[in-house]
Amino acid sequence: MTLLSRNRRRRIVNVVMLGMTAVFTAASVSVLFFVLGYLLLKGGRSLDLAFFTELPRPAGETGGGMANALVGSAKMLGIAAATGLPVGFLAGLYLSEFAGRRAAAVVRYAADLLNGMPSIVIGIFVYTLVVLPMKQFSTLAGGLALGIIMIPIMTRSTEEFLRAVPLPLREASLALGASRTITIIRVVVPAAARGIVTAAMLGLARVAGETAPLLFTSLSNAFWSAGVLNPTASLPVMIYNYAVSPYDDWHRQAWAAGLVLLTLVLVANVAARQLLGARRHA
Amino acid sequence: MRGGLRAAAARLRRGDGVAHAVAFAFGGAVVGLAGLLAWELWRNSALARTQFGLGFLVSQTWDPAAGQFGAAAFVYGTLMTSAIALLIAVPTGIGVAIFLAELAPRRLSSTAGMLLELLAAIPSVIYGLVGIAVLVPVMRQWVQPGLKTLTGGFPLFSGPAYGIGLLTAGVVLAVMIVPFIVSVGREVLLSVPRDQREAALALGSTRWESTWKVVLPYARPGLYGAVFLALGRALGETMAVTMVIGNRPEIAASLFAPAYSMAAVIANEFSEASEELYLHALIEVALVLFLLTMVINAVARGLIAATEGASRSR
Numbered sequence: 001m002t003l004l005s006r007n008r009r010r011r012i013v014n015v016v017m018l019g020m021t022a023v024f025t026a027a028s029v030s031v032l033f034f035v036l037g038y039l040l041l042k043g044g045r046s047l048d049l050a051f052f053t054e055l056p057r058p059a060g061e062t063g064g065g066m067a068n069a070l071v072g073s074a075k076m077l078g079i080a081a082a083t084g085l086p087v088g089f090l091a092g093l094y095l096s097e098f099a100g101r102r103a104a105a106v107v108r109y110a111a112d113l114l115n116g117m118p119s120i121v122i123g124i125f126v127y128t129l130v131v132l133p134m135k136q137f138s139t140l141a142g143g144l145a146l147g148i149i150m151i152p153i154m155t156r157s158t159e160e161f162l163r164a165v166p167l168p169l170r171e172a173s174l175a176l177g178a179s180r181t182i183t184i185i186r187v188v189v190p191a192a193a194r195g196i197v198t199a200a201m202l203g204l205a206r207v208a209g210e211t212a213p214l215l216f217t218s219l220s221n222a223f224w225s226a227g228v229l230n231p232t233a234s235l236p237v238m239i240y241n242y243a244v245s246p247y248d249d250w251h252r253q254a255w256a257a258g259l260v261l262l263t264l265v266l267v268a269n270v271a272a273r274q275l276l277g278a279r280r281h282a
Numbered sequence: 283m284r285g286g287l288r289a290a291a292a293r294l295r296r297g298d299g300v301a302h303a304v305a306f307a308f309g310g311a312v313v314g315l316a317g318l319l320a321w322e323l324w325r326n327s328a329l330a331r332t333q334f335g336l337g338f339l340v341s342q343t344w345d346p347a348a349g350q351f352g353a354a355a356f357v358y359g360t361l362m363t364s365a366i367a368l369l370i371a372v373p374t375g376i377g378v379a380i381f382l383a384e385l386a387p388r389r390l391s392s393t394a395g396m397l398l399e400l401l402a403a404i405p406s407v408i409y410g411l412v413g414i415a416v417l418v419p420v421m422r423q424w425v426q427p428g429l430k431t432l433t434g435g436f437p438l439f440s441g442p443a444y445g446i447g448l449l450t451a452g453v454v455l456a457v458m459i460v461p462f463i464v465s466v467g468r469e470v471l472l473s474v475p476r477d478q479r480e481a482a483l484a485l486g487s488t489r490w491e492s493t494w495k496v497v498l499p500y501a502r503p504g505l506y507g508a509v510f511l512a513l514g515r516a517l518g519e520t521m522a523v524t525m526v527i528g529n530r531p532e533i534a535a536s537l538f539a540p541a542y543s544m545a546a547v548i549a550n551e552f553s554e555a556s557e558e559l560y561l562h563a564l565i566e567v568a569l570v571l572f573l574l575t576m577v578i579n580a581v582a583r584g585l586i587a588a589t590e591g592a593s594r595s596r
Contacts, residue, residue, distance in 0.1 A: 014488035021381035024374050028460050029394055032401045035412055042415070087308055094309035098302050107309045110316035116579035117319070117572065118518020120545050124552070124568045128322045148315065155312060181301040202403075209405025212520035212545070216553045236407050240521060243411050258411050262404065269403045273396065 036262070043259025046252040051260075056222050056233070062249040066257055068224050072139065072232035073208065076218060079143025079228065080150055080207055085200055087147075088154025095155065096162035097184055108156075115152035122148050123213030131217060137231040142218025146207040153203040161195030162188060198276040205268035209261060211236035235261050320572065327566035329559050338566060344531045344547075346555070351563035353570065355531040359448065359541040360571075363523060364516040366452025366537070367459055372509055374456070375463025379508075382464065383471035384479075384493050395468065402461035410525030413454045418445035418526060421453070426538050441536040444528065449537040451527040455519055459512040466511055466586060470504030471497060473590050504589030510582035514575050520545035544571050 050065040057064030091111065095104050114122075126145040131137055165188050173183040189196075218232050220241060225232035235257055242254035330338065330351060341352020378398070382391045422445030429439040474497050482492035498505070528540020529550060544567050555561040 010488055010491065014490040017490045017494070018381075018385060021377040021385065024377035025381045025386075025394055028374065028378050028401070028464070029397050031457055032397055032404075035401075035404060035408065038412055038416065039408070087311055090305055090308035091312045094305035098305050099309060103309070107312055110313040112579065112583060113316045113576060114312070114319070116514050116575050118520065118545055118575060120518065120520045120548050121319075121323070121568050121572050121575075124548065124565055125319045125322055127552070128326045128565070129318075151312060151315065180298040184301065205403060209403075209407065211405070211407040212549055215549055219553065236405060236521075239407050239411060240525070243407075243414060244525060254411060258408050262408055265403055265405060266400060269400055273399075 036266075039255065039259045039262050042255040043257075043262075046256040047259060048256075051253065051256050055224070056238075058222075059245070059250070060247060064253075066233070066235065066238055066253065068221065069233035069235050069238045069257070070260075072218070072221070072225055073234045073236070075139050075225075075228065075232065076143040076146055076214070076234060077204060077208060079140060080146035081200075081204060083144060083147035084150030084203065084207075085154055088151040088203070089158050089196065091151070091155040092158025093162065093184070093189075095159040097180075097188070108159075111152040111155045114148070115156065118212070119145075119149055119210050120212035120215075123215065123217055126213065126217050134229075136229060137217065137219035139218055139225060139228040139230065139232040142214045142232065142234065143228070145213040145217045146210060149207050149210060149213065150203040153206065154199060157199035157202075158192075158196055161192040161199065164195070165191045194275060194277075198272045201268055201272035201275070205265045205272070208268070209236055209265050211240050215240075323565060323569040323572055327562050327569050329562035330566040331562075333559065334563075338563075339570070342531075342533060346551075346557070346560050349557070349559055351559070353544065353547075353563075353567050355533050356542050356544040356547050356567060357570070358533045359451075359527065359543040360517055360545070362448050362537075362541070363451040363455055363527065363543055364513055366449060367455035367516045368509065368513060370453065370456035371460045371463055371512060375460045375508070375512070376467055376505060378460070378464045379467030379471055379505075380493055380498075382468045384489070384497065391468075395465070398461045398464050402458075402465070406458070406519060406521040407525075409454055409458055409522040413450070413522055413526045417450055417454060421445045421447075421450045425449075437535045438537050441534070441538050443538055444540060446526050446528040446540055447536075447538050448527065448541045451523045451541070451543070452537075454522045454526055455516045458519060458522060459516050462512040462515055463508045466508035467505055470501045470508060470586065470589055473504070474500045501589055503585045507582045507585030507587075507589065510578050510585065514578040514582060517578065518545055518571055518575050520549050524549045544568075 048065075050063060051067075052065060052070065053067050054063070054065035055068055056066060091107060095107055099107060123145055126141050126148065130141040130144055134141070169187055169191060170183055173187040174180070178186065214234055214237050218234055218237070220237050221231045221233045239254050239257045239261065242250040242257070245251070334341070334351060338351065338353055339357060340354055341350075342354045343350045343352045344355060345351075378394075382395055386394065422443050426439075426443035426445070426449070430443070433439045478496050478500055479492050482496040483489070487495065523543050524546040527543055527546055529542055529546060530540040531542045531547070532539070534541070548564055548567055548571075552561075552564050555564055
C-alpha cells in the first residue's frame with residue numbers, strides 16, 4: 001500500500017515537474033510574440049511616410065520623421081562592416097589555419113574577452129581612442145565602435161566554420177600540388193562561405209540594434225549629417241531619446257522606429273538562419 | 283615564443299609566408315585591441331583612481347558639482363538587479379533547457395530553440411521601450427502592491443510603488459538573459475551521454491527522476507557555466523536597465539526604490555561630464571565593469587569547456 005502510494009507520488013512529481021518545464025517554455029516563447037505583437041500594434045499605428053522621408057521636428061511639435069537617423073544608421077553599419085568583417089574574418093582564419101596551440105589560445109582568449117565586454121565599455125574605448133583626439137563626435141567613431149563589437153563575433157564563428165571543413169578536402173587539394181594559401185583561398189574558404197556569410201549577417205543584425213556604444217561616439221543630430229566626421233542620428237539612439245522624452249508625439253515616433261528596427265533585425269536573423277539551412281539548429 | 287617566431291620565419295621563406303603573416307597580423311590585432319582596451323580604461327581613469335583609491339567602491343557620494351565620486355550605489359544597483367534577474371531566469375531557463383533537451387520532440391525543440399534565439403536578438407533598447415510602456419504600469423498597479431500585501435511590510439517590499447526601480451529592472455534583465463541560459467544549457471544537457479539516462483530509466487526511475495538525479499548532476503558544471511555567462515550579460519546590460527531602473531544614485535532597503543546601475547550611470551552622464559575628474563570617475567566605473575565581466579566570463583567558459591570536454595573525451 002505504501003509502496004503504491006509512493007509510486008503514485010513519484011508519478012505525480014514526474015508529471016508536475018515536466019509539465020512546468022513545458023509551461024516555462026511556452027511562457028518564454030510567448031514573450032517573443034508579445035513583444036512582436038505589441039510593436040506591430042503600437043508601431044504600425046504610428047508609422048507613416050513622413051517617418052522615412054522627413055527630418056525630426058523640434059521638441060513639442062508634432063510630425064516629422066527620422067530619415068536622417070535611417071541614413072546615419074546605414075552609414076555606421078557600412079563602416080562597421082568595412083572594418084569589423086575583414087579583421088574578424090582574417091583573425092578567425094589565423095585561428096583555424098595557421099595558429100599554433102599557444103598562439104591560438106591567446107587570440108581566442110582576447111576574442112572571448114572582447115565578446116563578453118558590455119557594449120557601453122566599447123563605447124568608452126572608442127571615445128578615448130577616436131572622439132577625444134579628434135575633439136568631435138562622429139559617424140566614423142560610432143561606426144568603429146560597432147565594428148569593434150563585430151570583430152570577436154566574426155572571429156569565433158569564422159574559426160568554427162573553417163574548422164568544420166573536412167580534412168580530406170584540404171588534403172586532396174594539397175595532394176594536387178596546390179600551396180596552402182591556394183588551398184585556403186580556393187577550397188577551404190568557399191566550402192565554409194555559407195556559414196561565414198551567415199555569421200556576418202548575424203553580426204550586423206546584432207550591432208544594428210546597439211545603442212549604448214553610440215551615445216557618446218556618434219551622439220545624435222537633429223539634422224542631416226554630412227560626410228563621416230560629424231555627429232549623426234541613428235535609429236537606436238533616436239528610440240532611446242524619444243522614449244524617455246516627455247512628449248507624446250515623440251513616444252509615437254519611438255514606437256514607429258522600434259518597429260522598423262525590430263523588423264530589420266529579425267528579418268536579418270531569420271534570413272541568416274534560412275541561408276545556413278536546418279542542419280545547424282537541429 | 284622563440285620557437286614560434288623561428289617557425290614563422292621559416293614559413294615566410296616559403297610561398298605561404300605572406301598569407302601566414304597577414305593572418306598573424308590580424309590575429310595579433312585582436313589581441314592588441316583587447317590589450318589597448320584595458321590600457322585605455324586604466325590610463326583614462328588615473329585621476330579618479332589616485333584621488334579616491336579603493337574608497338571609490340565604498341563611498342555612496344556621487345556629487346559631480348562638489349567633485350566627490352563614489353560608485354557604491356551603482357555597484358549595488360548592478361549586483362542587485364543581476365541577482366534578481368538570476369533568481370527568476372535560472373529556474374526558468376534551466377526548465378526550458380530541460381524541456382528542449384529531454385522532452386520535446388526534435389522538430390518542436392529546434393523550432394522553440396530558434397524562436398528563443400530570436401528573443402535574444404531583440405535589441406536592448408526595444409526591451410526598454412516595451413518595459414516602460416507595459417512592465418512599469420503592471421509593476422506599479424499589480425505586482426508591487428500585491429507583493430506588499432503578501433509580505434506584510436517586509437522591508438525589501440516596502441515603500442511607494444513607482445513602477446520603476448530595482449525590481450522592474452531585474453525582471454527586464456531576467457527576460458533578456460533567459461535565452462542565453464537556454465541556449466547554453468540545452469547544448470550542455472544534450473552533451474550528457476545517452477547511457478546515463480538509459481541506465482537511470484532501466485533502474486525504474488521516472489523521466490523526471492532521471493533528469494533531476496542523473497542528467498542535471500552530470501551537467502552541473504556546464505549549467506553553472508550557462509548561469510555565469512548570463513550573469514556576465516546582465517552585469518553589462520545598459521539600455522533596458524537605464525530606461526526602467528529610475529536612475530537615482532541611492533542604496534535603499536526596498537526593491538521598489540529607484541536605483542542606478544554602473545552601465546546606466548555611464549550611459550546617462552558620460553556625454554555631460556565636462557570636468558576631467560568627472561570623466562575619469564565614469565571611466566573608472568567602466569573599468570570596474572570591465573574587470574567584473576572579464577572574471578565572470580572566464581569562469582563561465584572554464585565551466586562550459588569542462589563539461590563538454592568531459593563528455594567528448596568519453
